[in-house]
Amino acid sequence: MAVQECAALDRSTFFGNNAGGEAQGNQMGLITSLKLSAGGYSAHLARFRHAAKLQAICGLVILALVSSPNTIAAEDVQTLLESGKYAEAAAAARASLDQGIDTDHNGYLLGEALLSMGQLPEALAAFEQALSDDSDHRFQIEVAISRIFLLQGQTNDASQRLQQVLVALESDTESLSSTELTALADAARLLGYDDPARYRLALRLYEQAIVRDDDNLAARVALADLLLDKYNNTEASALYKEVLAIDPRYALALFGLARSQYFDHSRAAIQLVRQALEVQPSLVPARVLLARMLLEMEDYSAAEEELEQALTVNPNSPEALTMQLVVRYLQSDPEGFKTLLTRLRELVPGYIEVYATLAEIAAQNRLYSDAVSFAREALVSRRSFSRAHGLLGLNLLRLGQIDSGRRSLEQAFRGDPFNVWTKNTLDLVDRLDELSTLRQGRFILVAATHEAELLAPLLFPLAEAAYTHFAERYGHEPRTPIRIEVYPSHEDFSVRTVGLVGVDILGVSFGPTVAFDSPSVGTFGSINWGSVLWHELAHTFHLSMSGSRVPRWFTEGLAVVEEHRARPGWGGDVDPGFLEAYLQQRLPPASRLNEAFTRPSYPRQVVHAYFLSSLLLAFVEERYGIDAIRSMLNGYREGLTTESNVSANLGLTMSELDQQFDTYVRIRFAHALEALDISLPANAPSTAGPAMETTKSFRSLWRAGGNALRAGELERAEKLLSEAKRQFPEFAGAGSPYHLLAQLHLKRGNAAAASTELESVVNINADDLSTHRKLAELYLAENKRDDAAQILERVLFIDPFEIGIREQLASIYEAQGQWESAVPERAAAAMLAPLDPAGARFRLANALAQNNEFSAARRELLRALEDAPMYDDALQLLLDIRQTLNQNEHRARAVPTE
Amino acid sequence: MVLPPSLEVEVTRPVLVFLFGLVALSASTLAAERDSRHLVVVNGIGGEAFYRDLFHRWAVSFMELAEKHLNINPDQVFYLAEDPTRTPQRTTSQSRKEEIERILRLVAESSKPEDLIMLLLIGHGTARDNRILFNLPGPDMSASELSEWLDAFEGRRVIVINASSASGPFVPTVARPGRVVITATSSAAENQQPRFGGHFVTAFAAPVADRDKDGRVSLLEAFVYATGEVERDYERENRLRTEHALLDDDGDGIGTRTPGGEETDGRVAARIFMTPSDVNVSTNANVLALTVAARALVDRIELLKRRKQELSVLEYETKLESLLLQLALNRQAYRKGLP
Structure with a gap:
């Protein structure tokens, strides 16, 4: 396999007449290496380490296979191992061992190569054979043996060995090499499971290892891995980048950076993991991560392909088998799940991560009850498993079980005080005690004491109305009471949602609990919180109906549809940016909508994905009726994939769905799509005048109209803006033609005409506070008290804490004798x-x-x-x-x- | 905490104050009160036209208010303007440092002990070389210079309102027993142009500023009103608040953002009224008696409030209502008795 890969490389790079500088260097290097003895080659290889590694490795592969066995030194076996040529490395190490050369090092490398291929008993034997008191690799071998013990469930033996390794720290550590210090750090890190203080020790030892040998890239990556595992992504990411600056093709650093980007939900993660695999196709954990990302995009077949490849390298890889288990779980294949789980437990009975990974993925898919069950299973295997305690606590909180959730989190924190998720969430739970809890009907409201009394009269009736409406529409009643948590700080809401601050969403539904920012927070400007509550409660129904198996794009789209159906102006609206993105094919087709939610490719893609999903669900309802939607939700509960669900309920293939939906969007927005001049950049400078008018595109009409209005050319402005409005009547975002026409009418003193324009705005855009207020003011000036009251009542859902609105509304009611x-x-x-x-x-x-x-x-x-x-x-x-x-x-x- | 004798009596013996206030309700006393008040308004350098206009508008508004509502003799209102040509009939002189000193010395000489002197500074402030300055045409005025000039007002009640940016550090420098110092900001770092001045100026004519509904706006009520309006402005505009006004009237040089209540700051300001009482001047004996009785009832309510924690809710509310009903009847009779 390796030889074929090398043969596939451009041969001219190695043997041809390429006169390019670097290529020439590579060529010379390889040719020279072929002629050198093993020891000499090692020194020579170092010169090329950071430049043309692949070519050099290919040279080594050829050497390993064509040269006599004793021509390869242990350092070169190590290079083969680091580059993922496990079989070749094992062969070379065995050959050297047979010759009695460098037996402890080659023995260790043989063990590592076998371990990487999942041959645990053979690896253990190799390690044990290589182990001797005077071995330079004693610590590495001890740690490797401990790892095998841990996988085999021999926790105590592993722990004893690792502690024995750390005894070395009691003597003078000055004589220890960088590699030895790294091994000691690895030992400390493994012991951190039971004794979190060991993490600090590991950190210190990795740092010492790096100081001792600046070239020890493995130590840097290991340190970054530790930091990332402890949620310090900023420093971890910087370290990976540091390594990549030295060696851009260092696969483990590329993989580490991919993990770091994955942690940040960045789309770059997928590119980085692919890069890592390009450099080292046998990097099993990278392939598993790629599979995980593909699963998030609902691309099950591609994910399984990746896992197959991973298992070809290491048929017993616990990570790859765990991810296969995840596939079985997500596809509701209980038999397959059970069989695979049994196999995994037989192979690696001590691999407790399996349940933690399942819990994590269950939670990502909003299967919080399952996440709780998995976390509990993990704890059955190992009571001290802090990560499992943390996962249990977080998911209990999501299910509204605050007290038991807090207890688990406290236990997690005792075991791993570095985990910022646990720390943040515990702090949040403490602050929850300071909030007030009110109960009415089917709902519990948790909010800041001074806000709860003000929010209750608004939110309780709305929540009840939503429940009654959805229960009838979906023919389903989720369990009550449902908790509505309203956070007086966005940081707290953010922690509640993802465990970290800085999340960029308005609200969340965990099913039995919904949460959002208090209207007093103002992080996202003017928002209609009534529509947010309605949206989140719609999710509660979808999650309950589908057993939490509904994909995100489906429930988000459907929740927006529900907003649109509920009140005028609720829910996201179409805007030129969305249609431009659609025309420019920057949005995925219907069949791949989840991609835009999980790994957005541009900043507003998630916002656009919400609207696109809502259009898709509106399309489904228009064509197939609400029964089809109900049936699909039930289908998800039964474990159907989107593809099979679409086929079963809509009678379409995914490509047919893509095609029909595209036609639907193009017909629905035909007038606006035609009016958009997508060749015109969105931020093109505005210039007034007839030249712009001749294009007759929406944007040019809108801009020219705005400019004419500012210049006081009212007649021309009216003509242009009216045409812009006619072309794209759905658009009522900030400064829309409606807003500008209202200004124009007010300049002419025509309040009634201005009101008409503003009525259009509020009926499309329920978030626009200033327009609501202006409209109410105009109504009051015209003595239309009922209309003014109606608008101000809507404003209460945008800003319930504005005293002026409350007083204005009260005065209107009083003037009409509506004292109640x-x-x-x-x-x-x-x-x-x-x-x-x-x-x-x-x-x-x-x-x-x-x-x-x-x-x-x-x-x-x-x-x-x-x-x-x-x-x-x-x-x-x-x-x-x-x-x-x-x-x-x-x-x-x-x-x-x- | 040490207060000058005249103020200490007001703080600790409210009943006597009320009676004193009642006795003072004669035409001649009102005239005397008017003559015992002095107002000095200083407009600093505005810089941009917007601020020149704004500061001028605030100054003129306050002077008009003073003449109409604050019972101040117009002859005792001094206006030091950045541009004296704008309203020459109102302007005393240009707001140069030496002119401020001259006017303050003039007022100090012409005023009597117990007189009330209000100094309102409107403009920009800056912190430079560890000095806090109020920006003027020509050399700026420092907090310590002002404090030194105010020493000439020994025995009078002095109110300094610095409505400029970065004005907070004026408090520790200018504060003395017998002085009320109000600043628009709490520190030199709050150097954005504050809005406090505009709201403070309008407070004395805003009915809602009269929180205790006694018909008059106290200095404390004006402060609370202005800070409340500032807070609303920033909330309405969804902006981070960059100004936090301070009040110091216990002379310790530590300003308070929320004076009144349990704070020692605010007790003096609560009893300084720039507006005259709404209680009409009457020589009618019945009316006077009713007023005395009303004051007595108010004092009993105050005493009851102090015992609130000792009583059950029912007991407290019953007693409070009983006193309030007596007061309500008293006020009915009072209104009937007015000419």
């Missing part, structure tokens, strides 16, 4: 730290009294007058209320009792 509606608004205003607290309480008391709630009114008046006793209006009202209360009491006493 006025009371909650006056109560909210009194809670919102008014500048005039006594005045606010008096107005609340007045509304209560008008609504015949005299006792409550009296109480509010007492509170107002406590701080403002000379408040004449309040004193007068108190007198009136006391009179009424006395009369009522008198009447009550006068009623004869039976």
